[in-house]
Amino acid sequence: MALVSAEGLQEAAVTSFVGRRTELGEIRRGLSASRMLTLTGVGGVGKTRLAMRAAWEMRRSFPDGVYWAELASLDDGRLLPQSVATAMAIRDQFTTWTADTLADRLRERRALLVLDNFEHLLDSCAKLVATLLTRCPGLRILGTSREPLRTQGERVLPVLALGVPPDDMRCPAQELRRFEAIRLFEDRAAAAVPHFEVDDRNGPAVARLCRRLDGIPLAVELAAASLRVLSPDDLLRRLDDRFRVLISGNRGSLPRHQTLRASIDWSFALCTEHERALWARMSIFAASCDVAAVEAVCADAALPQGDILTALTGLVDKSIVIRDARETGACYRLLETIRQYGREVLHTAGQEQELRKRHRDWYVKFAEETRRRWFGPAQLDLAQQARLNDANVRAALDFCLAVSDESHQGLRLADAYRDLWRVGGLTSEGRSWFARLLDNDVEPSVPRIRALASASYLALMQNDLATAKGILEESRKLAEDFGQEQSATLYQVCEAVAAMQKHDFSNAIVLLEEFVARHQDSDELDWLASALLNLGICHSVLGDGERAMANWTKMRDLCVHHGETWRRTWALWGLGFAAWREGDWDRAEAFELQCMDAQRVFDDTTCAANCLETMSWIAASTERSEQAAQLAGAAHTLRRDRSGPLSQFPFLTEYQDRTQAQVRQSLGEERYARAFKKGTHLTFDQVTTQLLGEPAARRKSDREGTAEHLLTKREQEVADLVAQGMSNKQIAETLVISQHTAETHVEHILTKLGFTSRSQIAALVAQGKK
Ligand SMILES: Nc1ncnc2c1ncn2[C@@H]1O[C@H](COP(=O)(O)OP(=O)(O)O)[C@@H](O)[C@H]1O
Ligand SMILES: [Mg+2]
Structure with missing residues (x-):
């Protein structure tokens, strides 16, 4: 479920786009006449690519953005609202995502949402779309699917193959280029054979090829890639032979999906044995992956690790595997249609289960390794990498639920991923995995103890005391049985947070101080930092600024010592807040600016919104009312669009209300409104750049x-x-x-x-x- 910004839409398309002017016009018109348009058609016909292009071309009509939710890899319709929230760059750690909460959030947005590849989620999609269309008047939805949703208000645009020259056409190459399939062939052929051009000599063969392939873009691309080894005439002859066998008994032509099938079969046959094995095995990945993952999951005696790179390169050359250059290194993926083909091969060979297991093992290892390095200097990279691997982690967790065996792999994976879900705004999703995994594997164990603590931590993030209560009860019991284990006491932090939610701050302080004393030198650094953060909050609420400062300073120092960023930004925000309450404006501002600077790369929207608000209070206290109103406006937008509401922090709302009333009074209603409005148009990055300059x-x-x-x-x-x-x-x-x-x-x-x-x-x- 890659998050693709409007710019990303262009960059994601590493090859050039051909034709489709008519369809693009129809999409534009369709989406102005109705609010949901679905592009339908067989796999490989170009639905996704057309949707990308259309979204890119229409981006200016959507002031609040164009968003892309890739759903092919999502198996579980329950995760759909969360997936859409993620696609829309909402990083709210507090809200439980349902169709309704999502609709609340998108109510005012004038945006385009693309739901790519939803044919396997028709029911859940229909429900979500119905809610969104009713409640979000500014939202338009463009879908791609083999089948339409058939909901009210949906318009359907069947996507046909690209134009091919008619049967008997004899014409110069220049004329042939009028046909889209020819242009696509020429372009992809030029990638395989430098300087390839359709000319009068090869023109007839190319024209027949494109006709043979019914102008299906994917089939055309696969065929063009084989020009590396075959001339157009050879290619045509071989394809002809192949198709003739298929067509006999089929009245002279094949249905489109069979044409595609035949051309994929044909590509498969052209592969070496290693390439075929790798194609089938790579289909086990739910989304793109790096070379290390391919090697770890796909290699065995039949496909030795040393041969994987050669096979992978071969598949890239044949346009079977797509290579994406990413900042974090190259990634490899299969188009959905190609992946499904590989999956069938794997299934027929009886290797699916074995590969799923290896895939699971790799992602458990990946998650635990990430977790081991999480509280340190690599954090930002790790968070970015995690987002690239979400779909694969999901597939691994699904497998854990399907086979309840082997030393609690699912619980370990989920526990290791807890913070990664949280920083990605995927708290809801994380909770749903914990709930199912904990139900599935009930045996008392250390992984269970850890998973229970993490599950209650996420439940409490979403103010779900009832769920947390049940989990905490079990944790308490297990703590008695596993008393000597260090992890047996992790739940105490959650116990304290639960007390805080019931306004029992003194009790929370006792629990947290005990925890900090016990874990002073342990390697449970996340938990320790979390305890210190909450201690700061408790003291602050009780009016003990000095102690609040002391805990937040300790937390910051712990983070700095380990080179950690994310929790450090929270400590900095807290320190700024405490300094502001002490009346030390300069120091307060210095802390918040540090927080902002770190946040502009980390993008924890909740902390960023807190920071903007505190900055606004500091501005108000130092008689910069105009700025205070603007900052409040920017915070408002950030909370509305990407983070959670301030009411998640009851102890802060009071300051917000008080300060804004004061600013309003000093500016007068009209000036206040103007400044606030100006602020609502600023993103966090823009505010940061105004205050700190361009990075x-x-x-x-x-x-x-x-x-x-x-x-x-x-x-x-x-x-x-x-x-x-x-x-x-x-x-x-x-x-x-x-x-x-x-x-x-x-x-x-x-x-x-x-x-x-x-x-x-x-x-x-x-x-x-x-
Ligand atoms: N108009 C086009 N121009 C260039 N390439 C295209 C075009 N349409 C499809 N393709 C290519 O054909 C392949 C299959 O298209 P895709 O959009 O993934 O099909 P679908 O979503 O219908 O399964 C992709 O590699 C895509 O880039
Ligand atoms: Mg598609």
């Missing part, structure tokens, strides 16, 4: 990295020439290529970088040279 170094290298990663060597050459102000014709002459090829290169560069003009390319090149 210049990082931005520049990001862009450079992007260009280097995404552009081929030839494209980089072309980009250089564009930057020198050359026309396509001049570029063609300089590089001794055809003008058409030069145009294609420029088109690719624009698409890959998400640019719309040559001057943007020039600016990027110039920046890179600095």
